[in-house]
Amino acid sequence: MINKDIKEAIANYKPCENSNCKCHEDVINQDLSPFKDGINKEQFDIAVTRATKYQIIDGKLYRQKDCHFPSRCTGVEHYLVALAPKLPNMELAINTRDWPQINQAWGRQKAPVLSFSKTKEYYDIMYPAWSFWEGGPAISLYPTGIGRWDKHRLSISEAAKKWPWSEKKNQVFFRGSRTSEERDALILLSRSRPELVDAQYTKNQAWKSDADTLYAPPASEVSFEEHCKYKYLFNYRGVAASFRFKHLFLCKSLVFHVGNDWLEFFYPSLKPWVHYVPISPKANQEEIIKYIEYFQQNDALAKEIADRGFQQIWDNLTVKDVRCYWRKLLKNYANLVKYEVKKDIDLIKV
Numbered sequence: 001m002i003n004k005d006i007k008e009a010i011a012n013y014k015p016c017e018n019s020n021c022k023c024h025e026d027v028i029n030q031d032l033s034p035f036k037d038g039i040n041k042e043q044f045d046i047a048v049t050r051a052t053k054y055q056i057i058d059g060k061l062y063r064q065k066d067c068h069f070p071s072r073c074t075g076v077e078h079y080l081v082a083l084a085p086k087l088p089n090m091e092l093a094i095n096t097r098d099w100p101q102i103n104q105a106w107g108r109q110k111a112p113v114l115s116f117s118k119t120k121e122y123y124d125i126m127y128p129a130w131s132f133w134e135g136g137p138a139i140s141l142y143p144t145g146i147g148r149w150d151k152h153r154l155s156i157s158e159a160a161k162k163w164p165w166s167e168k169k170n171q172v173f174f175r176g177s178r179t180s181e182e183r184d185a186l187i188l189l190s191r192s193r194p195e196l197v198d199a200q201y202t203k204n205q206a207w208k209s210d211a212d213t214l215y216a217p218p219a220s221e222v223s224f225e226e227h228c229k230y231k232y233l234f235n236y237r238g239v240a241a242s243f244r245f246k247h248l249f250l251c252k253s254l255v256f257h258v259g260n261d262w263l264e265f266f267y268p269s270l271k272p273w274v275h276y277v278p279i280s281p282k283a284n285q286e287e288i289i290k291y292i293e294y295f296q297q298n299d300a301l302a303k304e305i306a307d308r309g310f311q312q313i314w315d316n317l318t319v320k321d322v323r324c325y326w327r328k329l330l331k332n333y334a335n336l337v338k339y340e341v342k343k344d345i346d347l348i349k350v
């Protein structure tokens with residue numbers, strides 16, 4: 001069954017074009033399609049009540065004074081300041097919370113909020129998360145917050161060289177906090193089958209007692225580079241998508257991606273069975289064991305998927321791709337705006 005799924009996926013796979021962030025272009029088209037008849041002032045006014053207001057006027061970037069998460073705003077502004085001189089005048093409602101804002105199923109009126117992550121239920125328009133530059137989760141190993149994707153690309157891929165496939169431990173590895181109960185099955189499996197799985201909960205800011213780490217003391221945190229020692233790495237959603245996904249591929253380990261609802265802009269460029277192993281969030285411990293054992297018994301196949309996953313991220317999620325995505329997104333967005341953007345004197349220059 002797994003064998004057949006892999007064969008079919010590989011046979012149907014058409015690599016995307018590795019230039020000008022083309023691998024991610026469809027996501028821009030899809031996210032903007034609900035606004036194809038244009039974006040009017042009323043829609044923007046709704047959007048901005050749920051986000052931080054930005055304007056680009058005569059090539060310069062402006063922002064409302066308060067920002068809910070200053071380092072997240074800085075992470076976003078790193079790209080916008082650089083792109084502003086080449087962009088037309090526009091205004092944007094950028095949500096820096098984890099959670100997207102405009103859920104269709106809850107009957108929310110259509111409004112153009114930009115968010116880093118969403119499911120198909122939301123009208124939110126995805127933008128590259130702040131953490132490509134700064135403002136990601138602050139853990140003990142990254143006290144100022146996870147960021148600098150440019151540096152992580154180099155340091156993690158160097159660690160992958162130190163731990164080539166044949167040297168990696170034949171074990172599953174996961175470290176992270178209990179931001180979603182979907183992670184419990186793997187943590188419990190690790191407790192009953194420690195030789196197969198090393199998965200433990202760490203603390204986050206919300207941690208109060210061992211109950212928050214599923215009745216075990218919190219584990220010490222482990223750097224992304226150290227993850228490269230293991231053949232199999234698990235990715236889960238958290239509150240929304242989790243930032244760890246892109247980093248895991250850089251180890252040239254086999255990535256198991258649990259659930260496919262929560263997206264960031266680059267997720268659709270990664271294909272199940274071609275670049276990673278898809279796992280249902282409902283998979284119980286026996287099912288998880290079945291997948292792990294399959295790949296332990298089909299080691300060459302596991303390595304092939306791991307190598308393809310690495311290459312896809314290495315080639316198509318560069319800093320240049322992130323900049324290119326922002327540029328295309330904002331140009332296409334500006335083309336849809338139907339009202340005249342007037343400079344808001346309450347905003348501050350960034």
Ligand SMILES: O=c1ccn([C@@H]2O[C@H](COP(=O)(O)OP(=O)(O)O[C@H]3O[C@H](CO)[C@@H](O)[C@H](O)[C@H]3O)[C@@H](O)[C@H]2O)c(=O)[nH]1
Pocket residue numbers: 098136137139146175176177178179180202203204220221222223224237238239240241242243244
């Ligand atoms: O030992 C560890 C533990 C965590 N991490 C990394 O730290 C980050 C945070 O991990 P975790 O505590 O598991 O939180 P997540 O659930 O992955 O992310 C949460 O935090 C993000 C920023 O607030 C949100 O965007 C997500 O939706 C939310 O679920 C991730 O990139 C992890 O890979 C490590 O590198 N080593």
